[in-house]
Amino acid sequence: MLKHLKFTALTLGMLAAAQVMAAGPDLTVVSFGGTNKAAQVKAFYEPWEAAGNGKIIAGEYNGEMAKVKAMVDTKSVTWDLVEVESPELSRGCDEDMFETLDPKMFGNSGDYVKGAIQTCGVGFFVWSTVLAYNADKLKTAPTSWADFWDTKKFPGKRGLRKGAKYTLEFALMADGVAPKDVYKVLASKDGQDRAFKKLDQLKPYIQWWEAGAQPPQYLASGDVVMSSAYNGRIAAVQKESNLKVVWNGGIYDFDAWAIPKGAKNAEAAKKFIAYSVSPGQQKIYSENIAYGPANTLAVPLLDKTVLKDMPTTPENIANQVQIDVSFWADNGEQLEQRFNAWAAK
Template sequence: MYPSLLKRASLSCAILATLAGVTQAHAQNLTVISFGGATKAAQEQAYFKPFDQSGAGTVVAGEYNGEMAKIKAMVEVGKVSWDVVEVESPELLRGCDEGLFEHIDPAVFGDSAQYVPGTLSECGVATYVWSMVMAYNGAKLAKAPTSWADFWDVKDFPGKRGLRKGAKYTLEVALLADGVKQEDLYKVLATPEGVSRAFAKLDQLKPYIQWWEAGAQPPQWLAAGDVVMSAAYNGRIAAAQKEGVKLGIVWPGSLYDPEYWAVVKGTPNKALAEKFIAFASQPQTQKVFSESIPYGPVHKGTLDLLPAEVRAALPTAPANLEGARAVDAAFWVDHGEELETRFNAWAAR
């Protein structure tokens, strides 16, 4: 009797193991491309691994630098090897207009009222909200700066400054430093006089600027004392703070912007792609992400799940949004090419 039971138990285990193997073998791969660095590490913990464990599919994670040309080439030749891509807001608008991204089914993502306004669109769902902030090394300054005007004040705050090597964000902070009100920022920048005003302001600081191109550079330069202040992605600074680097953040005057998940046009895995994005948009998964890196969640239910000290470091925390300005994606779609061309010519002089 006992040998028979054992035999049947062993057979059942073998069948279950075989079925599990079949399920694993047929688990659909989903290629998800994001920007790498500390953000990708947080995405791995919050979204990629849990999605794999859910049994819905297997995430094959990759990274890029936002090159839309790669996506366009895939779509045009009809050989789409990327399913979900992380894109900045202007690229989402451009890609949607150019037919590079699938239109998503809003019903998959639940009640739109539960999302931060502006984070659900016809071609994408925001994955988080980040901010371009002013960061500083307090050990290198006699007092803490409080505004972009202080960033330009090399007399009271001597030392090198770090700025992103590009027109976007850099022109905005130049105008803010010059006294333009946040609500008028893009109205001013949309005029020839406003653009000239921004470049004239940058002329004042140019000898003190150390240009950065990678998000990892500002915290490294600040920690080393190469610069005393820098425009920086808030998450990169927070990651350095977690490692014990004594850096400060100035939230007033920050520029915040969502990053989006988009589904590449022509992917055979559209349904699974939408399922992944819906999975990554839940409060429980976004909680893990925001605990790993302080970027603001887009589902309103997430903030209540987070400890007060975590909420305080998020761009979407009410105190941090006060005095901040949303980046105008449509403005950069309309004017980005000409402004970047002018910036590159100015920077090369």
């Protein structure tokens, strides 16, 4: 009997050791934190661990690319995966800070929102900057940026993000430029002058915002009648308010996963990326925060009540603009300087 017990204990020990060997390495995954991180924990981290792929050590940062660069330059990379916005992904790729990825690892690129699969990163959710308004304060609903600029029909203050990015695009759309032509027009000196001229018309009515939490507060208090806003921020307060979103003329962008160059567990990190953009995990993510799945195969899996708040639902994305990362990489500094000088006048 004792022999039998010993054998069983030994067998169990060997099995446990084999399981540990089969499990992947611990992965250090760094995100922006907040409700976005909470959704990632439910959709990606916990199921990944439960499937025996190894532990996720979850970190947070504020997007400081200098940290990533210092690790890569000194060959002391401690992060396996980092969440970055599109402009940082583009810059990091150009500066050789990230590992290059084989697009085949992520299935058919046609199944993703255009631009999600990049050379050294993969967009895993989509968020939008949109026109938002308080339906309790307006008799008629605005439908476009032209309405946002129409202070006769819609009297009252407007909220806009204090910066050139998004604000210039919205000004051009208010002036009649079709969403698909915005960056073509903005690329010329005349187009930039046209955007600032349009902003001049609205300047006395603008209340600037700088943090994502401000537009819902301004709208709820009646400080402004309309505001540009991040769609997730509006969706988060819609249960207890009458705030609404106009998708027409919104500007959408990705947050992406990237692997710092020289990461010790790069192969496991690539598998984690592929796992996070699979339809099932994308569905869980979007159920926990109002950001759209990058993998369009997740859309039919989502409940209709969830879909109406998603930037990537076909009817919501139809008249939106994808942010032009290379345009802002080339012109951002000069346009932000011009904007700051204009706003200070």
